[in-house]
Amino acid sequence: MTSQRMVIAQLIHDSDDHPDVDTIYRRASEIDSSISLATIYRTVAILEEAGVVEKLDIGDGRARYEAAGEHHEHLVDVDTGDIHEFHHLELEALKERIANEMGFELVGHRLELYGRRLASSKTSKDTKAQD
Amino acid sequence: MTSQRMVIAQLIHDSDDHPDVDTIYRRASEIDSSISLATIYRTVAILEEAGVVEKLDIGDGRARYEAAGEHHEHLVDVDTGDIHEFHHLELEALKERIANEMGFELVGHRLELYGRRLASSKTSKDTKAQD
DNA sequence: CTAAATGCAAAACCTTTGCCTCAAA
DNA sequence: TTTGAGGCAAAGGTTTTGCATTTAG
Numbered sequence: 001m002t003s004q005r006m007v008i009a010q011l012i013h014d015s016d017d018h019p020d021v022d023t024i025y026r027r028a029s030e031i032d033s034s035i036s037l038a039t040i041y042r043t044v045a046i047l048e049e050a051g052v053v054e055k056l057d058i059g060d061g062r063a064r065y066e067a068a069g070e071h072h073e074h075l076v077d078v079d080t081g082d083i084h085e086f087h088h089l090e091l092e093a094l095k096e097r098i099a100n101e102m103g104f105e106l107v108g109h110r111l112e113l114y115g116r117r118l119a120s121s122k123t124s125k126d127t128k129a130q131d
Numbered sequence: 132m133t134s135q136r137m138v139i140a141q142l143i144h145d146s147d148d149h150p151d152v153d154t155i156y157r158r159a160s161e162i163d164s165s166i167s168l169a170t171i172y173r174t175v176a177i178l179e180e181a182g183v184v185e186k187l188d189i190g191d192g193r194a195r196y197e198a199a200g201e202h203h204e205h206l207v208d209v210d211t212g213d214i215h216e217f218h219h220l221e222l223e224a225l226k227e228r229i230a231n232e233m234g235f236e237l238v239g240h241r242l243e244l245y246g247r248r249l250a251s252s253k254t255s256k257d258t259k260a261q262d
Numbered sequence: 263c264t265a266a267a268t269g270c271a272a273a274a275c276c277t278t279t280g281c282c283t284c285a286a287a
Numbered sequence: 288t289t290t291g292a293g294g295c296a297a298a299g300g301t302t303t304t305g306c307a308t309t310t311a312g
């Protein structure tokens with residue numbers, strides 16, 4: 001509705017990395033220098049609530065955000081901090097099945113793999129699992 | 132080595148829930164009222180480093196700890212906040228395989244499922260997946 | 263015009279750290 | 288005694304909030 005909100009939503013949508021709030025703040029400031037940190041926090045909360053963005057927690061103590069959409073998982077390169085996305089149907093199904101086996105309906109999940117690049121794949125920076 | 136450290140280690144080992152630092156602090160205080168919060172933080176960090184306890188992050192902004200040992204995953208009941216543990220070999224293998232497919236050696240992972248108890252299982256409070 | 267959103271600054275939370283004291287070996 | 292651990296309180300980093308002001312509809 002407001003211009004700030006559009007700037008922030010657009011910005012997250014255009015980001016193909018996984019910016020934390022401070023990064024979003026800095027990028028938003030370049031577009032509208034009057035935007036405040038508080039607005040970033042309030043807006044990402046609203047956007048998340050609305051299902052427009054998704055919060056990501058890779059365990060470094062601050063929230064990251066990405067555009068919502070095709071749900072994918074994240075593999076964090078422990079040496080570089082790079083986040084690689086992947087999508088795995090078998091995994092999706094398995095999570096669901098496990099929840100059901102335990103008597104639950106799966107309403108959400110959080111998964112991050114932490115890995116170190118194998119020597120044999122050092123040459124390919126963009127190896128992806130089935131996607 | 133010190134009495135405080137033993138109290139804390141013992142306490143976490145005896146807890147079958149997943150206490151956060153403040154809870155550990157309160158429980159430890161009952162045993163030794165002179166223990167300080169700083170010591171809890173320093174000690175859990177050391178115990179984690181030593182592989183004696185494991186840090187758990189269920190996304191509520193504070194760290195929880197449990198005794199290390201058989202690695203299991205957690206399913207959080209979104210209605211009650213209860214944490215249910217499960218162990219699933221197929222999942223273990225799949226995570227490893229996905230990392231490898233992406234050219235990584237899996238060095239860690241984090242998984243939580245968030246679920247709502249199915250009506251059909253409302254009677255059983257202790258349903259477990261294969262374990 | 264009216265309600266909602268923003269900015270600013272203060273506060274709330276969890277966690278870490280400096281420094282001096284105390285305890286273990 | 289000597290080194291490491293603990294207590295206390297202050298500081299750090301991230302996120303939230305109160306309140307007055309501005310903006311959208």
